[in-house]
Amino acid sequence: MVEFDTDFPRISDEHLSQFVIDVFTSYGMRQWDAEISAEILVASDLRGIDSHGVPRMAFYVDRLKQGGFNLEAELEVVKESAGAIRFNANNGFGPPMAYKAMERCLEKAREAGVCMASVGHSNHYGIAGYYATMALDHPGMAGISMTNATPLLVPTHGKVALLSTAPIAAAFPAGNEAPFVLDGATTAVAWGKVEIARRNKKAIPAGWAVDEEGLTVTDPFDARALMPLGGERDTSGQKGYGLSLMVEFLCSQLSASLWSRDVTGSRVEEIVPSDTSHAFIAIDISAFRDLDEYAASADELLGSLRATAPVAGQTRVMVPGDPEAEAYADRTERGIPVHPEVVDTLRGIGTEAGVAVPF
Amino acid sequence: MVEFDTDFPRISDEHLSQFVIDVFTSYGMRQWDAEISAEILVASDLRGIDSHGVPRMAFYVDRLKQGGFNLEAELEVVKESAGAIRFNANNGFGPPMAYKAMERCLEKAREAGVCMASVGHSNHYGIAGYYATMALDHPGMAGISMTNATPLLVPTHGKVALLSTAPIAAAFPAGNEAPFVLDGATTAVAWGKVEIARRNKKAIPAGWAVDEEGLTVTDPFDARALMPLGGERDTSGQKGYGLSLMVEFLCSQLSASLWSRDVTGSRVEEIVPSDTSHAFIAIDISAFRDLDEYAASADELLGSLRATAPVAGQTRVMVPGDPEAEAYADRTERGIPVHPEVVDTLRGIGTEAGVAVPF
Numbered sequence: 001m002v003e004f005d006t007d008f009p010r011i012s013d014e015h016l017s018q019f020v021i022d023v024f025t026s027y028g029m030r031q032w033d034a035e036i037s038a039e040i041l042v043a044s045d046l047r048g049i050d051s052h053g054v055p056r057m058a059f060y061v062d063r064l065k066q067g068g069f070n071l072e073a074e075l076e077v078v079k080e081s082a083g084a085i086r087f088n089a090n091n092g093f094g095p096p097m098a099y100k101a102m103e104r105c106l107e108k109a110r111e112a113g114v115c116m117a118s119v120g121h122s123n124h125y126g127i128a129g130y131y132a133t134m135a136l137d138h139p140g141m142a143g144i145s146m147t148n149a150t151p152l153l154v155p156t157h158g159k160v161a162l163l164s165t166a167p168i169a170a171a172f173p174a175g176n177e178a179p180f181v182l183d184g185a186t187t188a189v190a191w192g193k194v195e196i197a198r199r200n201k202k203a204i205p206a207g208w209a210v211d212e213e214g215l216t217v218t219d220p221f222d223a224r225a226l227m228p229l230g231g232e233r234d235t236s237g238q239k240g241y242g243l244s245l246m247v248e249f250l251c252s253q254l255s256a257s258l259w260s261r262d263v264t265g266s267r268v269e270e271i272v273p274s275d276t277s278h279a280f281i282a283i284d285i286s287a288f289r290d291l292d293e294y295a296a297s298a299d300e301l302l303g304s305l306r307a308t309a310p311v312a313g314q315t316r317v318m319v320p321g322d323p324e325a326e327a328y329a330d331r332t333e334r335g336i337p338v339h340p341e342v343v344d345t346l347r348g349i350g351t352e353a354g355v356a357v358p359f
Numbered sequence: 360m361v362e363f364d365t366d367f368p369r370i371s372d373e374h375l376s377q378f379v380i381d382v383f384t385s386y387g388m389r390q391w392d393a394e395i396s397a398e399i400l401v402a403s404d405l406r407g408i409d410s411h412g413v414p415r416m417a418f419y420v421d422r423l424k425q426g427g428f429n430l431e432a433e434l435e436v437v438k439e440s441a442g443a444i445r446f447n448a449n450n451g452f453g454p455p456m457a458y459k460a461m462e463r464c465l466e467k468a469r470e471a472g473v474c475m476a477s478v479g480h481s482n483h484y485g486i487a488g489y490y491a492t493m494a495l496d497h498p499g500m501a502g503i504s505m506t507n508a509t510p511l512l513v514p515t516h517g518k519v520a521l522l523s524t525a526p527i528a529a530a531f532p533a534g535n536e537a538p539f540v541l542d543g544a545t546t547a548v549a550w551g552k553v554e555i556a557r558r559n560k561k562a563i564p565a566g567w568a569v570d571e572e573g574l575t576v577t578d579p580f581d582a583r584a585l586m587p588l589g590g591e592r593d594t595s596g597q598k599g600y601g602l603s604l605m606v607e608f609l610c611s612q613l614s615a616s617l618w619s620r621d622v623t624g625s626r627v628e629e630i631v632p633s634d635t636s637h638a639f640i641a642i643d644i645s646a647f648r649d650l651d652e653y654a655a656s657a658d659e660l661l662g663s664l665r666a667t668a669p670v671a672g673q674t675r676v677m678v679p680g681d682p683e684a685e686a687y688a689d690r691t692e693r694g695i696p697v698h699p700e701v702v703d704t705l706r707g708i709g710t711e712a713g714v715a716v717p718f
Contacts, residue, residue: 230599
């Protein structure tokens with residue numbers, strides 16, 4: 001997950017954030033929307049999730065230039081009850097819409113104990129994990145975040161991509177231990193990992209991706225779509241497929257949005273709303289048990305996992321979220337390593353947008 | 360998943376159910392508890408999930424004989440808010456406790472839109488999918504079910520089993536199409552699949568299980584613990600590990616129960632409460648959108664998946680839940696194929712319990 005490519009030029013997160021804000025506002029995005037979007041994009045880079053941070057700027061900018069987002073959109077409440085809320089993002093930019101929806105979901109969970117929020121007619125929201133970890137800023141709250149996306153997952157025994165990487169992210173706090181933060185696609189990998197393999201000209205493991213006939217490939221340039229988590233049927237790929245479909249139901253089917261097959265990305269002739277959808281769950285742990293007892297218990301659980309004996313050839317066992325926390329510590333200190341090709345792309349974006357490029 | 364072992368003797372579900380009820384009541388279980396437990400166990404056999412049905416009778420009976428369950432236990436509400444409820448099962452038998460908890464969770468979701476139920480101090484509850492599919496008996500409801508269990512999952516890069524198979528089950532209704540029903544362990548496979556391979560003396564795929572050093576094995580008799588869904592790290596096993604840990608948090612950490620490392624099964628010297636815990640989510644779809652529109656949309660989604668072109672060598676693409684529905688149709692009609700060794704074990708159990716063995 002974390003690739004400490006120390007040979008890459010490093011750019012400070014402040015410089016990257018300001019650049020993203022400047023580019024986004026130059027295309028007409030509101031100031032707060034641009035700020036929160038920069039925060040979420042650069043959080044991905046800081047966490048070492050190189051598939052989802054500023055390397056995605058070209059995608060966002062393409063769509064901004066084509067007028068693919070409604071930059072005046074307001075997040076609208078369509079239906080609401082004590083533990084459930086459905087929003088219409090009205091084709092607004094994904095990150096600010098998703099951020100506001102999760103904020104409201106967390107507020108409602110304070111009242112109801114648990115709240116599920118469904119966000120329809122939205123757009124690509126960046127890393128799923130960002131919204132789950134928003135819960136960690138609120139004492140005693142846990143968060144879950146899911147989204148659908150453009151079709152990339154081929155169902156088990158199929159040959160056409162119909163579902164999406166449909167990530168599931170979850171963040172649970174602890175006491176003294178670092179929190180548990182899961183953030184993973186229900187495909188074997190995110191498409192960005194194939195792109196990284198292409199940039200680095202490295203083969204990919206069998207079980208990641210398939211060609212246009214639906215057959216497993218190891219050359220990333222032959223990859224056309226992704227296999228579900230678990231890979232082939234005999235290693236239980238049908239479970240990854242099932243998890244992706246569960247996310248699909250929670251996102252598009254609750255929010256009355258298009259399902260992944262029909263969600264459009266940047267590779268289309270005519271720009272139509274992508275109709276991406278998200279689902280969030282916020283949990284007030286104190287609705288279930290005493291928070292101090294919870295913190296002690298979570299510490300014992302996470303500490304035990306971190307202290308368990310490693311298999312031969314490995315030095316330690318990590319908890320999901322640990323690699324990202326280590327990348328964060330490194331990158332806030334030393335800057336974010338950005339692939340030279342990405343730096344070139346960003347400079348081109350900055351020049352075209354007429355904004356300062358501080359790297 | 361489905362193994363149509365037509366060579367095996369077939370036993371009708373009525374005969375199996377009555378047998379289970381008779382055995383359970385002979386050990387002092389209340390009549391309704393025994394009936395709902397038989398319903399849930401035999402549902403597993405009917406759905407073709409041979410790892411979880413009557414082959415588990417020996418496990419339950421061992422524990423019953425040792426007084427491992429509190430057969431007088433009542434399901435107790437510990438904490439309750441609009442969208443959240445925590446139960447204490449007081450070491451009662453798992454299936455009836457879990458059934459009652461999910462029933463109450465569904466009722467509360469009718470009011471709040473969504474409800475999450477946490478059940479602590481329980482016992483092995485059978486197939487996770489049963490409780491998710493309870494939602495399908497209530498128009499417009501969807502259900503999610505999770506449980507922890509005895510330690511069987513080795514964390515990525517670890518060598519000791521600390522977490523459990525921690526299944527995630529989800530059931531979403533449709534209109535005319537058969538529903539979507541996911542029911543899968545977050546390990547590569549359930550331990551029962553290793554047991555089936557042992558019974559059939561067949562090798563298991565790499566990526567399923569590890570030996571006592573934490574190294575991958577293909578001989579099922581060398582298997583000591585399970586790998587997470589995704590297998591090794593390079594095929595994203597850390598995601599299956601993360602999903603198992605998410606289930607662990609939702610089960611044991613919300614319900615103030617033991618985590619999987621400390622959950623005890625039948626292989627212990629001294630019987631103590633297993634302290635298994637479960638989590639349920641019930642969703643009233645009408646809290647999000649119109650039910651007729653939902654049904655049409657879910658039909659289009661599920662119908663499209665079922666109609667998509669298969670990869671070379673396969674005849675069709677299924678939706679999770681389809682293999683189980685086909686097994687159910689076959690087995691309610693023709694009886695449940697039971698491995699001869701299991702039949703022998705069941706006969707022994709019946710004789711010892713002094714009940715009629717109608718097969």
